[in-house]
Amino acid sequence: MATIKDVSELAGVSQATVSRVVNGTTRVSHTKKLKVEKAIRELGYKLSAFGRTPSNTRTGSIGIIVPELGGPFYSEILDNIESTLSRYGYHTVVTSGQSSEHCQKESIEFLLGRRVDGLILLTPNLTDDYLINLENQGVPLVVLNRTIPEMPRSCINIDNELGSRSAIQYLIKQGHTSIACISGPLSEADARARLLGYRRALEEADIAYDEMLVCEGGYTETSGKTVMAKLLRRERGFTAVFACNDHMAFGAYETLREEGISVPKDISLIGFDNVNFARYLTPALTTVSFPIKEMCMEAVELMFQKLNKNQTQVRYRLLPSLVVRDSVAEKSLIHA
Amino acid sequence: MATIKDVSELAGVSQATVSRVVNGTTRVSHTKKLKVEKAIRELGYKLSAFGRTPSNTRTGSIGIIVPELGGPFYSEILDNIESTLSRYGYHTVVTSGQSSEHCQKESIEFLLGRRVDGLILLTPNLTDDYLINLENQGVPLVVLNRTIPEMPRSCINIDNELGSRSAIQYLIKQGHTSIACISGPLSEADARARLLGYRRALEEADIAYDEMLVCEGGYTETSGKTVMAKLLRRERGFTAVFACNDHMAFGAYETLREEGISVPKDISLIGFDNVNFARYLTPALTTVSFPIKEMCMEAVELMFQKLNKNQTQVRYRLLPSLVVRDSVAEKSLIHA
DNA sequence: TTGTAGGCGTTATCAA
DNA sequence: TTGATAACGCCTACAA
Numbered sequence: 001m002a003t004i005k006d007v008s009e010l011a012g013v014s015q016a017t018v019s020r021v022v023n024g025t026t027r028v029s030h031t032k033k034l035k036v037e038k039a040i041r042e043l044g045y046k047l048s049a050f051g052r053t054p055s056n057t058r059t060g061s062i063g064i065i066v067p068e069l070g071g072p073f074y075s076e077i078l079d080n081i082e083s084t085l086s087r088y089g090y091h092t093v094v095t096s097g098q099s100s101e102h103c104q105k106e107s108i109e110f111l112l113g114r115r116v117d118g119l120i121l122l123t124p125n126l127t128d129d130y131l132i133n134l135e136n137q138g139v140p141l142v143v144l145n146r147t148i149p150e151m152p153r154s155c156i157n158i159d160n161e162l163g164s165r166s167a168i169q170y171l172i173k174q175g176h177t178s179i180a181c182i183s184g185p186l187s188e189a190d191a192r193a194r195l196l197g198y199r200r201a202l203e204e205a206d207i208a209y210d211e212m213l214v215c216e217g218g219y220t221e222t223s224g225k226t227v228m229a230k231l232l233r234r235e236r237g238f239t240a241v242f243a244c245n246d247h248m249a250f251g252a253y254e255t256l257r258e259e260g261i262s263v264p265k266d267i268s269l270i271g272f273d274n275v276n277f278a279r280y281l282t283p284a285l286t287t288v289s290f291p292i293k294e295m296c297m298e299a300v301e302l303m304f305q306k307l308n309k310n311q312t313q314v315r316y317r318l319l320p321s322l323v324v325r326d327s328v329a330e331k332s333l334i335h336a
Numbered sequence: 337m338a339t340i341k342d343v344s345e346l347a348g349v350s351q352a353t354v355s356r357v358v359n360g361t362t363r364v365s366h367t368k369k370l371k372v373e374k375a376i377r378e379l380g381y382k383l384s385a386f387g388r389t390p391s392n393t394r395t396g397s398i399g400i401i402v403p404e405l406g407g408p409f410y411s412e413i414l415d416n417i418e419s420t421l422s423r424y425g426y427h428t429v430v431t432s433g434q435s436s437e438h439c440q441k442e443s444i445e446f447l448l449g450r451r452v453d454g455l456i457l458l459t460p461n462l463t464d465d466y467l468i469n470l471e472n473q474g475v476p477l478v479v480l481n482r483t484i485p486e487m488p489r490s491c492i493n494i495d496n497e498l499g500s501r502s503a504i505q506y507l508i509k510q511g512h513t514s515i516a517c518i519s520g521p522l523s524e525a526d527a528r529a530r531l532l533g534y535r536r537a538l539e540e541a542d543i544a545y546d547e548m549l550v551c552e553g554g555y556t557e558t559s560g561k562t563v564m565a566k567l568l569r570r571e572r573g574f575t576a577v578f579a580c581n582d583h584m585a586f587g588a589y590e591t592l593r594e595e596g597i598s599v600p601k602d603i604s605l606i607g608f609d610n611v612n613f614a615r616y617l618t619p620a621l622t623t624v625s626f627p628i629k630e631m632c633m634e635a636v637e638l639m640f641q642k643l644n645k646n647q648t649q650v651r652y653r654l655l656p657s658l659v660v661r662d663s664v665a666e667k668s669l670i671h672a
Numbered sequence: 673t674t675g676t677a678g679g680c681g682t683t684a685t686c687a688a
Numbered sequence: 689t690t691g692a693t694a695a696c697g698c699c700t701a702c703a704a
Contacts, residue, residue, distance in 0.1 A: 001474065003680090003681060003682090013690080013691085014690070014691045015681085015683095016683080016690075017689090017690065023683080025684095026689080026690090028690085029689060032690085044470070044473040046445050046449060047445070048449045048451070048681060048682070049386075049450050049451075049682090050385075050387075050451060050680075051696085057683090057696095061446070068415060069411055069414040069415040069418050070415030072613075075406050075408075075410075075414075078406070078411075079404060079406030079407075079432075082405050082434075086432070086434065091431070092431065092432065093429055093430070093431065093450075094405065094430035095429065095430070096418045098418075098422065109382050109383070112337065112382050112384075113383055113384045113385040113386070114450055115385075115386060133380060134380075136380075137337065137338070137380040250613075250616055253616070277408075280589070280590075280616070281616060339696090339697055340697060349675090350674070350676080351698080352700085353674065355698070355699060356674090359699085362673080363673070365673060368673085368674085383697095384697060385698090386696075387696075387698025
């Protein structure tokens with residue numbers, strides 16, 4: 001790669017002059033400017049970020065870490081954040097945390113070493129302490145999808161409990177009383193919150209909690225598939241299933257189809273997240289809408305607030321809402 | 337952010353010693369090592385990538401640019417490349433090209449300025465010349481999903497023509513003779529190749545090409561939806577539709593459903609790419625499988641070949657294959 | 673084993 | 689308008 005020195009030598013001017021042409025900071029004589037531009041073209045010179053960088057100089061880039069690059073949920077988040085940031089002239093650098101604590105830490109160090117101005121983090125596998133520590137070191141941080149009591153002005157989350165509670169309330173209103181639950185990995189706070197919402201809704205309706213109806217999955221399609229099969233084998237006669245995210249709902253749906261069980265005629269199915277393809281399922285999946293767009297907008301807003309110290313209003317807690325489609329039926333219509 | 341200088345001062349040693357501890361290059365006395373490690377912990381010091389000498393110019397990171405971060409196709413590619421690279425200890429830096437030439441150029445410059453060791457490019461909006469130029473400047477390049485004659489050892493592509501030809505051949509074998517086509521944006525080479533495959537298959541079967549049956553989309557769901565509606569309004573009485581990617585097939589499917597047209601009973605539908613959710617459609621989508629996994633493996637392989645000058649075998653042209661599911665019916669079964 | 677000095681690719685500053 | 693110089697955070701010869 002050509003450097004500013006190469007350009008200056010070819011153009012017969014000083015490096016400072018080249019820098020001035022590139023950045024357009026000061027006036028440069030027309031002749032030298034042309035020479036420099038010609039040299040730049042010939043060498044294919046590109047400005048490197050690895051020059052003098054006083055620590056207070058902005059790079060105009062924000063790092064994002066997600067647990068995984070694949071799957072509709074995170075890719076939609078990435079897409080939203082990236083397009084919002086780019087509208088403000090910011091670059092987005094995406095890195096995968098590979099659903100492991102080790103990788104998420106490494107990704108953070110990597111991005112910080114590359115001088116991103118701030119970090120937007122979807123890192124469920126990192127400890128609170130690690131993130132608190134990071135923030136104390138002065139890194140502008142926005143933490144998504146979790147709530148850390150010590151950093152209330154840096155976390156944006158949805159009310160997971162409310163979301164799943166409203167899902168279960170809806171099922172109950174449709175007459176269901178025996179409702180199975182495919183939970184997310186309970187090592188993650190949002191999975192626990194979603195399970196809690198399930199329990200609360202049952203409590204409110206005076207339905208006893210039956211642990212045989214609950215089974216832990218891993219938020220993936222495959223886990224949804226196997227857990228659904230497991231629940232079926234327990235033969236508890238449930239009429240509805242709440243999958244704690246849409247991925248697992250897809251997996252559950254597949255098992256049900258393979259078993260010849262019709263949704264929603266035999267068993268009702270409800271998901272969480274309202275991923276893009278939920279509506280393409282037949283029957284279209286009833287689910288809880290995760291306000292991805294809003295969350296991403298707030299995240300960017302919050303990041304700019306931290307970067308520029310302006311005092312905009314940020315909503316730290318967003319509300320999910322039920323999306324009624326066709327995968328839930330009234331219990332009375334189910335042929336026992 | 338703490339620097340190596342801060343650490344050295346707190347530990348009471350030279351910067352060189354800190355560097356030695358961090359990188360483990362030379363032996364350091366146990367006492368000083370402990371002091372340095374303590375200082376690093378206290379300051380939360382993280383190595384910055386800024387400040388590298390030419391000898392140590394490798395950063396262990398590869399940049400990837402995709403047209404967009406959302407959607408199942410590119411996110412699956414990102415996921416595959418990232419996990420392969422990470423297995424080799426490499427970091428992956430992802431950036432969006434936002435489906436625009438300007439942004440894709442900017443992304444390249446951004447990543448190059450950040451010293452990635454190489455670039456894996458999915459940049460359909462960049463000109464051949466730009467990429468040729470880039471490679472001539474010594475940037476290790478792997479170009480995916482296009483074929484540039486001047487750089488045969490840098491491009492990995494699938495045989496798009498073969499893929500769509502086999503899709504159409506299959507439709508013809510099922511008795512269809514009037515087949516509509518929702519093409520991709522014809523400004524992109526792969527879209528043109530897929531359309532060409534459609535034409536070739538018709539030719540081979542002595543079916544006249546009818547331009548009223550072909551309509552250009554934008555590879556998105558929305559475009560698939562509107563183009564499907566447009567084709568329907570033309571009333572050419574086709575019995576099958578070939579959507580040049582699955583996204584558009586999903587959109588087309590939605591229009592058909594809304595119009596009360598049953599797939600495949602009234603109209604057969606076939607896609608291209610075999611995106612993850614294709615099998616969840618009801619009827620499950622018959623489509624052409626894009627060998628994403630293989631392509632990503634070959635891409636990483638090729639990148640390492642360029643980086644380390646080893647002589648592994650790379651397949652530059654991969655073959656798509658038909659995946660028969662339930663969205664295509666024999667024409668004889670269609671009630672006219 | 674340790675420290676000093678020089679270099680990397682830039683830009684801000686100051687002098688000409 | 690232009691150029692020399694110092695600074696940034698790091699690494700590596702070289703010297704002690």
